[in-house]
Amino acid sequence: MVRSKRAICLRYGGLNPVKSSDTIVGYQGKKQKILVVDDRWENRSVIINLLEGIGFEFAEAADGQEGLEKAVEFQPDLIFADLVMPRMDGFALIRQLRQLPQFQYTIIIAVSASVFDADRQSCLECGCNDFLAKPIQAKDLLNKIKSYLNLSWICEQQVTGENFTVAFxxxxxxxxxxxxxxxxxxxxxxxxxxxxxxxxxxxxxxxxxxxxxxxxxxxxxxxxxxxxxxxxxxxxxxxx
CATH class of the missing domain: 1.10.10 (Arc Repressor Mutant, subunit A)
Incomplete structure (x- = not known):
């Protein structure tokens, strides 16, 4: 049972009283698999770093063709797919995934720096569930994952002072x-x-x-x- 949240004021090395907030450290239920497909490693690392430590299992792919192969091998619960990639772009990847029986209902979220409504509509038409704009915001990323995978987060209370952060x-x-x-x-x-x-x-x-x-x-x-x-x-x- 989660107790009611209280602000925790600590004195540490003469620091002023600290403020509290929530930090996600896990989720309830079975381990979820996430596949991140993007031709730039730094873009893949943004998503993985934001989710690291929460309990997800990850796989990565550097283009659509590799993403298709990794998806068949890894059987992810959710796929983040960049739209602009060499060999096979995100649109083609999503279409091919939807043609495979095992990926008929897999959650696929397109990721792109484009914010045009036409691009978002094209994503939906080719079979993706949603669209995530770059640069990726942690709040948006977590909210979509929570909603589509129907997760309940496990949180800690995080206390932060001037020079340190500790989670309880x-x-x-x-x-x-x-x-x-x-x-x-x-x-x-x-x-x-x-x-x-x-x-x-x-x-x-x-x-x-x-x-x-x-x-x-x-x-x-x-x-x-x-x-x-x-x-x-x-x-x-x-x-x-």
């Missing part, structure tokens, strides 16, 4: 909670025992930066610290 999960899920080794918990243990608020908060940040798998453990400690439950933190550490 909005919910603690004990079945996924990895506990740091005991030697990494000694400073936290001493800070909790003495009721050192700032010391506990700094250790929460350090553990989160130490390894992503400690996110839920750090979040649980943060929750207890916000309620000044330092005895409970000590008990949690004793059981770890």
């Amino acid at each position: 999960p909005l919910a603690s899920r004990p079945e996924e909670m990895s506990v740091p080794p005991r030697e990494e918990l000694l400073v936290l243990y001493e800070a909790a025992q003495s009721g050192n608020v700032e010391g506990v908060e700094q250790e929460v940040i350090r553990l989160k930066l130490l390894n992503r798998k400690y996110s839920y453990f750090a979040a649980r400690v943060q929750e207890l610290s916000e309620d000044f439950e330092y005895e409970a933190i000590v008990n949690l550490l004793d059981r770890s």
Whole structure:
């Protein structure tokens, strides 16, 4: 169950109180496959970098012909296809994919720097589901993926100061909670025992930066610290 979101103010090295926002770290359900077809590697990397770390599986192709071959091999759930490419352009790729039974209902989103209505209409007529304009905006990309693949995002609460960014999960899920080794918990243990608020908060940040798998453990400690439950933190550490 996701708890209600609260702003988390941290003091770290004299920084001012930080502000919070959401960052997507995953999605519910089976792993989704995405194929990115574009003749320029930097354009492919924009999409992959924006989605990296969320949990998708990727394949890439440098032109329409390679895209057709990769699609048959990879069987993606969603395809991003540039329209202007050598050997086989995006229009021809989409038409050929739609002629194959296994791609009758695969989500295909055309990507192009052109914003003319005629080009968008041509994309729809050749069989694509939607159009994404370059330069690609992260919000637009995520919204289309969420809508077409019917996904529910898993989010973390991200706290950002002047010189650092740390993400804390909005919910603690004990079945996924990895506990740091005991030697990494000694400073936290001493800070909790003495009721050192700032010391506990700094250790929460350090553990989160130490390894992503400690996110839920750090979040649980943060929750207890916000309620000044330092005895409970000590008990949690004793059981770890």
